[in-house]
Amino acid sequence: MSADTIFAFDFGVKRIGVAMGNTLIRQATPVKVIAAIDNATRFAAIQTLLDEWQPTLLVVGLPMHPDGTSHDMTARARKFANQLHGRFNLPVELVDERYTSAVISAKRGEVIDDRAAAIILQQYFDAHFSRP
Template identity: 35%
Template structure:
């Protein structure tokens, strides 16, 4: 395990960010970065979070199609993940994010938040779902 990790939900307009605890067991929604129009500037904001939280890895959601195939969105996420890895200096991994936004929206709806409040938070909650899925799979692989 790499210790603390950041989870990233790449969107066209917003980037959801989540962080794990230092033991790499629990993911928590952290923030939403609004896309600036400059990928380098957006990646710099993520780099600042990596430094601030001393993350040893970044996990980017990979939007596979429902049948598990790699379509244009997944190719774009893989390409941006490669760019992020070059910019961050820590491993950048991808993790299947199928249905994470649906799960995040359901959780926020159940919390009683208004539609506007849910829209502001859904990206970072989706990032935490992505990160938690990766943490769970990584920790279960490490068990004897």
């Protein structure tokens, strides 16, 4: 049985959290936090990860207000998802990330973006694959 690797991204203006998992185990694991210094640096770091792991699908968390309405970061996350698809020619799916921050309790100043990406990916797995 073959397993496809899937990457998830928690997009932020300063940092992007990255997580990975596969369709066989369906368990998300935090991978890395990328400093979003500029587009060239950001996408070079993503390219390195994609070259190493060869994912077949990318998932991006879509932030929204609790009532489901969009805000500034919603548009930015959609743009980031479109850029991923355009640059790397991989399918990209958006996952509602409204409550990922509430799930993670972090100490002040702790970088948690990779864990948020893992929650986003786990939500994708749970929604798209039935547990054995």
